[in-house]
Amino acid sequence: MASSALAKPQPRGLLAKHLRFHxxxxxxxxxxxxxxxxxxxxxxxxxxxxxxxxxxDSMKTFEEMRKAGIFQSTK
Structure with missing residues (x-):
């Protein structure tokens, strides 16, 4: 009587069912x-x-860097 109360496990198709969900x-x-x-x-x-x-303004930035002495090849 106690064994009839438990549901039987369903191993067939269990992986496919979980994979679909995940x-x-x-x-x-x-x-x-x-x-x-x-x-x-x-x-x-x-x-x-x-x-x-x-x-x-790239030219303005270049002039500021040139005046600061960052570039050694330009004066």
């Missing part, structure tokens, strides 16, 4: 991490580069 979970987690990296890291970095180079 593959879907891994796919969802990887998509969320990729979206987080894109919107939390890549987009702000692109915006910072764009903002920096919008008003960047």
């Amino acid at each position: 593959i879907v979970g891994a796919f969802i987690v990887s998509l969320s991490v990729a979206a987080f990296c894109k919107f939390a890291v890549a987009e702000p970095r692109k915006k910072a580069h764009t903002d920096f180079y919008r008003n960047y």
